[in-house]
Amino acid sequence: MPLTPRNAHAALIPVLSNREIVPGIFRMAFEAPRLAAGAKPGQFVMLSIPPTHDPLLPRPFAVFNVDGQRVEILYRRVGKGTGLLSGMRTGDLLRVLGPLGNGFALPDPSVTSIVLAGGIGFASVHFLLLKLLKRQTAPTTLLYGVRSHEEIIPMESLDKKGLLIRVATEDGQQGVKGTVIDLLSTTLPRTENLPTATIESFACGPLAMLRAVAGRMKGLGMRAQFSMESRMACGYGVCQGCVIPFKGDDDPKQIKYRKVCTEGPVFAAEEICWDAIQE
């Protein structure tokens, strides 16, 4: 059953702040009480910049943080939309639709959590980590892979809360030299003697990473919730543009499409038909 975003609303909202925190990555805050009250980890918002028709469509961004009535996003400048966004200043108006999507399902407090983030995928798990650190009695680990150490997002908000953070950089300048997959390989031995029912994993990152993580998880028979991306037009279920392929209900060789915006963006990794997804 698609989740209808009952709390969702579309509104013109002023930007509170918008800072480049590491090169090419920005953190933007806006005051949005209803959104702040309703947003759950793993949900997202659609942002558009009125009144221009170019870009015409809104852009999806994960809810990065909620702080009182403020909602924050973390975004990488990659194209025209994020380019315009990065030029916005305090007081400028944005159209914000959300919160959208299903969000992560929070596990029982006694469950050990492994959270995997690749690059800007960190934006989608930060709010989750804050919730986990508040709720879980079992330990929570963040495996965080980036291309260059310069991209590492400062994590004051997560410090001193008992989170185990392990970092991998492809340039080897910080943490382990390698990717999140390498971190996973060295982390799993410590957890794999736990019954898989007592571990929950969460991941967001580039497709190649998710594909590899899915493979590992499957091998271990471990549950994994993945936050997926796809090109979106509407973000709330009307355009059918954002589907990705899943294994059919009856015949797993048959493909069925599910909408990332309303049926996701969080899906069980093992249900996704990885072979049918183009890089």
Next chain:
Amino acid sequence: MPLTPRNAHAALIPVLSNREIVPGIFRMAFEAPRLAAGAKPGQFVMLSIPPTHDPLLPRPFAVFNVDGQRVEILYRRVGKGTGLLSGMRTGDLLRVLGPLGNGFALPDPSVTSIVLAGGIGFASVHFLLLKLLKRQTAPTTLLYGVRSHEEIIPMESLDKKGLLIRVATEDGQQGVKGTVIDLLSTTLPRTENLPTATIESFACGPLAMLRAVAGRMKGLGMRAQFSMESRMACGYGVCQGCVIPFKGDDDPKQIKYRKVCTEGPVFAAEEICWDAIQE
């Protein structure tokens, strides 16, 4: 012969300042040494805001002022393009093409000048006034009509330079209650005993005003240089979009089209085929 804009150039130029000086009317400066060196009164620039495609086309604005290497424009916020322009801040980049067009022909210093400006048409004559005040030995008069006294552009730059300024407001809150035409009626008696060869008039403003002024001038057999507007795509003579109708060379009942951008924007009022211009 169309004037080819030999000094013209197209460049990305940063905004120096952009202030709302009276409600809805902005004064913007940019540093543009080549433009500043080449610009003459009555010429204009084409401005576009990269990289958006909406608006797609650049917008024409008169050169309002040149101050060293700075060039200024004065513009009214009326639509999408000027809306975006009004949101620009110091350091933002604009694409500037210019100087474009023929500009006003400066009269002999001994000639008495009457300058008529309606509303934002003032933007096109301000730079002319500065030049006239520097060169002319005969008196220069500005007849300035606006809808409401709130629109009157402060004129520090023109103060104390011997300029006779007469203002008309439609709301009657300042100067004469009425329009620039009313000012003209009461100004002409003082000048009409001068031989018409020793008076030159210049005008920029809404079409209805120019039409009325043209009628008066024709009656008096007085020369008048009008700065005309029309919808432009290119501003430098390639699109043929900006033409307005003129009386034919041989048969004045025949219409011929001339380009406002390269053959104008300044034309002799009596050559324009007013009957063929739609309001």
Next chain:
Amino acid sequence: MTKIDTTVSIAGLSLKTPVMTASGTCGYGLELTPYFDLSRLGALVVKGISLEPRPGNPPPRIVETSGGMLNAIGLENIGMEAFIAETLPRLREYETVVIVNILGESQEEYGTLVDEMSRHEGVDGFEVNVSCPNVRKGGIAFGSDPEMLEKLVRFLRERTEKPLIIKLSPNVTDIVDMAKRAEAGGADGLTLINTIRGMSIDSESRRPHLATVVGGLSGPAIKPVALRMVWEVAQQVKIPVVGVGGILSGEDAVEFLIAGATAVQVGTAHFRNPAACIEVMEGMERYLERHAIQDVRDLIGSIQLDPSPVA
């Protein structure tokens, strides 16, 4: 000021406002209920319904272009049976006219859809999609062949008393001819335009942005084409025309009415704002107020074409 009358009548249906949703851009309508009350709409045009459920095309299905977007959804839908059983009863809770957009891969399929659904009270009328460029075997031939179109309309006309609105494809040399054929076949109204066939390539990978290569262009980019076709057609047919293509604002809708449309549909705009329909409707109402127009019908076809002063 007396209340403005915004009712119009299309194909025998009385609409409280000329603003409807465009098929395929608002799902089954229910997706919009968190954002506004469906009863405010002139009509709800649901996404294209086929005899059998359709899974749609493989992704990627959409890509943005300048002032527009391409889609190749492939007419994904739940099929007639599920629509009648699950969706229709829920739509009947709202006081709005429900127009079912239908698509078939043959005349017989269209016929069965009309036969079956004509029996259900919640279906107030049909919009026949003869033009979707995304399905190879499907509508494309009906929408670009004047004879086949007339034959199809005649065939459907014999099967239903309910309003039959034909949605035309813009991908033709002579839209007026297509419109006249649909009228001759017995259509009660025409919707134009459907999307324009287009494509886009990712220069980095040299791959088309859409899995199907070619898709349908919609959004403000196509508004001038839609408006031109509405104007050309409205002058040549007696049945009402519903204008659609790139409407984002009340003024956009007004342009279509002035060109001769009796009603309008809002499509792609919903992807920017789920309440786009309402925004358009309210914008149109403000326009009417500003211009002291008491009856929206006074706008229809009111384009001013006084001879320009230049011969």
Next chain:
Amino acid sequence: MTKIDTTVSIAGLSLKTPVMTASGTCGYGLELTPYFDLSRLGALVVKGISLEPRPGNPPPRIVETSGGMLNAIGLENIGMEAFIAETLPRLREYETVVIVNILGESQEEYGTLVDEMSRHEGVDGFEVNVSCPNVRKGGIAFGSDPEMLEKLVRFLRERTEKPLIIKLSPNVTDIVDMAKRAEAGGADGLTLINTIRGMSIDSESRRPHLATVVGGLSGPAIKPVALRMVWEVAQQVKIPVVGVGGILSGEDAVEFLIAGATAVQVGTAHFRNPAACIEVMEGMERYLERHAIQDVRDLIGSIQLDPSPVA
């Protein structure tokens, strides 16, 4: 790195780069000389030349739309005689290929234009405009009637040895058919697309924005349509295709080459930036460098259509 080879050959003409100007958007070319050296162009396509001078349509002639613009210039030009006497000698000062775009209101007029101008050395080839939607009596029929088109091309083919490029109208149901007809008639190349017929209304005055009501839509808004037509046609004809429609950047040009165009034209972009052609050319060269492509011809038709993993 060795120097990149950007030469292409169109209709027997060797072009130093695939980038040309689009007819009607760069005047006679001379208007661009303050901004860049015309010798850098692959080819200069001058504005449409007719037998007699044409005054063009009454204003307003242009209006902006979302991501595009409408024009109804009405093919204003100085006429063949003045073009040959005044313009051609000045163009010959530049080392660039000069293609003369021609338009007639009858087959005979086209014939005379080709006859006369074929005698002049500065004319390197013809681009035949059969599609301008602005002139009622004019090209429109040739551009939308396959038989007339083939006949016209055959007629012109008999009269000149010079390269004959036919510029097609997008306002047709079947662009591939039109392309094949032009090829069958003996065309050396095809340019596509010309503008798409559109209109726009000022809702305040209820008047059309253009004095002629309908005009031609150009700019990035139409790029997806142009690209689709180039792709469809390039697969079906043997003669080279010149792609035009909404190109603003080097990447845009590359998309057209990948779709199958041998060269491209830059039109509306010149209204934003007089050196748009050069910007496109340099952008394309940077693309080739970035992708280590030594020869631009390797891009032509190189679209990747590997079967998608989903059947």
